[in-house]
Amino acid sequence: MIKIDVISGFLGAGKTTLIKKMLQEKLHNEKIVIIENEFGEIGIDGSILKISGLEIKEINSGCICCSLVGDFGNAIEEVVTRLKPDRIIIEPSGVGKLSDVIKACRTHKLKYLFEINILAAVVDVLKFQIYINNFGEFFENQIKHARTIFLSRTQNIDEKKVESIAASIRKINSSSNIVTTPWDKLTAEQIVAVSEQDARIALENQMPIRNAVVLKRHKDGCNCGCHCKEKHEHKADEVFDVWGVETPKVFDEGKLKKLILRLESKKDFGMVLRGKGILQVGCDKWIQFDYVHGETQINASSADYTGRICIIGSGLKKDALHKLFEL
Numbered sequence: 001m002i003k004i005d006v007i008s009g010f011l012g013a014g015k016t017t018l019i020k021k022m023l024q025e026k027l028h029n030e031k032i033v034i035i036e037n038e039f040g041e042i043g044i045d046g047s048i049l050k051i052s053g054l055e056i057k058e059i060n061s062g063c064i065c066c067s068l069v070g071d072f073g074n075a076i077e078e079v080v081t082r083l084k085p086d087r088i089i090i091e092p093s094g095v096g097k098l099s100d101v102i103k104a105c106r107t108h109k110l111k112y113l114f115e116i117n118i119l120a121a122v123v124d125v126l127k128f129q130i131y132i133n134n135f136g137e138f139f140e141n142q143i144k145h146a147r148t149i150f151l152s153r154t155q156n157i158d159e160k161k162v163e164s165i166a167a168s169i170r171k172i173n174s175s176s177n178i179v180t181t182p183w184d185k186l187t188a189e190q191i192v193a194v195s196e197q198d199a200r201i202a203l204e205n206q207m208p209i210r211n212a213v214v215l216k217r218h219k220d221g222c223n224c225g226c227h228c229k230e231k232h233e234h235k236a237d238e239v240f241d242v243w244g245v246e247t248p249k250v251f252d253e254g255k256l257k258k259l260i261l262r263l264e265s266k267k268d269f270g271m272v273l274r275g276k277g278i279l280q281v282g283c284d285k286w287i288q289f290d291y292v293h294g295e296t297q298i299n300a301s302s303a304d305y306t307g308r309i310c311i312i313g314s315g316l317k318k319d320a321l322h323k324l325f326e327l
């Protein structure tokens with residue numbers, strides 16, 4: 001049986017970071033294929049994970065829960081029949097619903113060839129409240145259907161706050177394991193062990209196969225993140241925007257750092273939830289940037305086939321973004 005591990009989590013929560021840790025420290029002896037699903041046509045995570053030298057299948061230009069159920073099914077079929085790995089790790093888009101990924105796996109025509117093993121959600125403690133308030137429909141869905149919840153950035157807040165967030169998560173999902181220790185204090189062995197605990201039993205309880213889509217009514221003032229009047233269950237592309245470009249432009253590194261910081265301005269660019277890119281900043285010099293509100297990381301990167309930027313948010317002002325990067 002091929003193991004399927006799903007590592008979900010909202011935009012910028014730390015999914016790729018967690019997967020990298022598992023791969024580098026624990027799973028490097030297994031034959032693994034990663035299915036990456038990014039919301040937007042510009043895939044960045046595939047390049048980041050590529051350094052591990054693994055087979056990566058990217059499904060871009062939408063998310064599994066919207067229009068890509070077919071593509072996701074085809075990707076699984078191709079991986080299962082052609083590559084025959086020991087394990088498939090799926091990183092759904094940050095705005096994907098974990099319940100949709102589970103459903104797509106459980107109803108797949110080749111489901112007898114694989115079993116869902118890890119069902120994890122990564123939750124950024126610094127953004128917990130803001131995401132619950134603004135994008136609760138997507139955020140809570142990931143928490144609710146996960147068997148294991150990894151809190152990220154717990155090293156950046158005091159333990160009382162971590163406790164209170166863990167208690168709020170318990171109210172949404174009372175049976176999950178909640179990992180509160182900063183990951184660098186844990187071995188990948190511990191991470192995989194806690195994630196694999198009772199996974200199958202939990203899945204049976206959580207996800208009875210449904211033949212019909214149950215529509216969730218949303219009320220006035222609810223926290224799903226959309227602005228529409230009709231009552232319906234939302235797809236990610238109704239709530240979130242994506243702006244992505246490929247560019248050969250060579251940026252000035254100092255200037256680039258400053259303009260990435262300007263993404264904080266909701267007034268100028270809309271609500272930017274996540275930004276990432278791989279860009280050339282000199283003759284043989286490339287950087288990779290990671291933007292999450294209140295936190296920007298810029299690291300050296302190896303050269304890529306061209307420069308790429310991907311911005312995800314709500315109510316994005318795309319023309320302003322174009323101008324910002326002087327494209």
Ligand SMILES: Nc1nc2c(ncn2[C@@H]2O[C@H](COP(=O)(O)OP(=O)(O)OP(=O)(O)O)[C@@H](O)[C@H]2O)c(=O)[nH]1
Binds near residue numbers: 152
């Ligand atoms: N300090 C700190 N930084 C973290 C932690 N987890 C992730 N990061 C940083 O947060 C940024 C986003 O992390 P990713 O692993 O790319 O997040 P992701 O969930 O894969 O993001 P998307 O799939 O693009 O939405 C990166 O710069 C990480 O280095 C953490 O626990 N502590």
